[in-house]
Amino acid sequence: MRVLGIESSCDETAAALVTESGQVLADVVASQVAMHGPYGGIVPELASRAHMQAIIPVIREALSKAPGGLDGVDAIAVTQGPGLVGSLLVGVQVAKALAWSIGKPLVGVNHLDGHLLAVYLRRPEEDSADEGPAMPFVGLLVSGGHTALYRVEGAGDIALLAQTRDDAAGEAFDKAAKLLGLGYPGGPVIDRLASRGNADAVSFPLPMASRKTLEFSFSGLKTALARHVQKHGVPGDEQELADLCASYQGVIVESLVRKAVLACKNQGLNRLVISGGVAANRGLRARAKEACDANGLALFVPPPVSCTDNAAMIAMAAAQRLVAGERDDLSFAVYSRDPDRRRGKFRRDGSLVERT
Ligand code: KG4
Numbered sequence: 001m002r003v004l005g006i007e008s009s010c011d012e013t014a015a016a017l018v019t020e021s022g023q024v025l026a027d028v029v030a031s032q033v034a035m036h037g038p039y040g041g042i043v044p045e046l047a048s049r050a051h052m053q054a055i056i057p058v059i060r061e062a063l064s065k066a067p068g069g070l071d072g073v074d075a076i077a078v079t080q081g082p083g084l085v086g087s088l089l090v091g092v093q094v095a096k097a098l099a100w101s102i103g104k105p106l107v108g109v110n111h112l113d114g115h116l117l118a119v120y121l122r123r124p125e126e127d128s129a130d131e132g133p134a135m136p137f138v139g140l141l142v143s144g145g146h147t148a149l150y151r152v153e154g155a156g157d158i159a160l161l162a163q164t165r166d167d168a169a170g171e172a173f174d175k176a177a178k179l180l181g182l183g184y185p186g187g188p189v190i191d192r193l194a195s196r197g198n199a200d201a202v203s204f205p206l207p208m209a210s211r212k213t214l215e216f217s218f219s220g221l222k223t224a225l226a227r228h229v230q231k232h233g234v235p236g237d238e239q240e241l242a243d244l245c246a247s248y249q250g251v252i253v254e255s256l257v258r259k260a261v262l263a264c265k266n267q268g269l270n271r272l273v274i275s276g277g278v279a280a281n282r283g284l285r286a287r288a289k290e291a292c293d294a295n296g297l298a299l300f301v302p303p304p305v306s307c308t309d310n311a312a313m314i315a316m317a318a319a320q321r322l323v324a325g326e327r328d329d330l331s332f333a334v335y336s337r338d339p340d341r342r343r344g345k346f347r348r349d350g351s352l353v354e355r356t
């Protein structure tokens with residue numbers, strides 16, 4: 001089965017062709033980063049318009065990369081939410097029209113499920129025979145809009161364990177970069193600077209340090225950085241700036257890794273998947289590997305290209321449902337927020353103890 005995935009939830013217009021086993025045949029992403037950069041964040045109306053301009057050329061390009069083009073497509077998957085409504089509408093409407101016109105099944109996908117299941121994608125440039133983690137696993141999803149821990153039992157059975165009380169980790173990177181005048185998006189530039197800096201140079205408080213909670217919080221850290229900058233100014237010296245970035249990134253990474261390891265222990269699971277845009281962060285990847293090795297956990301992190309927004313992960317998340325013969329009614333609507341998920345305390349066998 002060949003699935004055409006379409007993604008337009010935020011500021012990337014993307015289309016991909018993926019087989020049900022996760023082989024990526026085509027993966028095209030048109031980024032709007034340069035357009036939003038001067039505003040220091042995404043401007044929703046500009047994003048919607050840019051999606052409208054890009055969506056057909058992006059789908060065409062993806063289809064041109066595999067023999068058969070549209071005729072070779074067996075099903076269509078599209079991001080239904082969460083995301084910016086005006087952005088989502090573009091992808092969903094195009095996907096519906098395409099599915100209707102070629103008479104193939106359509107599946108609406110939760111963007112966050114896509115991130116969590118991106119670990120099963122197999123790209124031609126990878127020569128790994130690794131099949132990806134057996135389920136269930138603990139998934140740490142770290143993106144620009146979400147930071148949360150999940151128990152992933154199956155493609156259609158993903159339970160929320162805990163999430164951030166305020167900002168997402170990606171937001172913490174983006175807001176810090178804005179404050180330091182480093183542009184948008186902040187993650188990649190802070191990642192680069194941090195790799196040359198000393199993480200012990202500036203001391204920031206570790207958020208939610210108690211082992212009693214799996215929740216995250218990054219707004220206090222952002223305030224601590226703002227206070228530091230108020231007091232000392234934005235470092236003019238390149239090394240000092242790198243040190244400040246390394247210290248700030250170090251605390252975010254430490255908080256993410258500690259909670260992820262704690263979640264694995266609480267769940268009695270020894271497989272951890274980290275995904276979402278922030279999982280491209282080299283500091284996070286290195287620290288997570290170290291912590292997993294020390295705690296006997298197997299770590300799975302998709303390559304950076306699968307971590308940031310893409311349509312291959314959307315096709316992947318839909319594939320299992322499609323193989324089971326599922327399809328969505330063409331009248332489904334988009335959603336801006338993550339819908340309620342099964343949540344609460346879980347027994348080690350995955351059964352739910354209580355709702356919170
Ligand atoms: O998953 P994603 O592409 O889009 C959302 O669904 O939000 O994540 C975007 C976020 C942005 O906040 C960006 O700054 C962050 O991922 N990001 C990074 C890195 N690359 C992207 N954060 C830290 N280090 C990186 N290398």
Ligand code: ZN
Pocket residue numbers: 111115143144276277308309
């Ligand atoms: Zn995303």
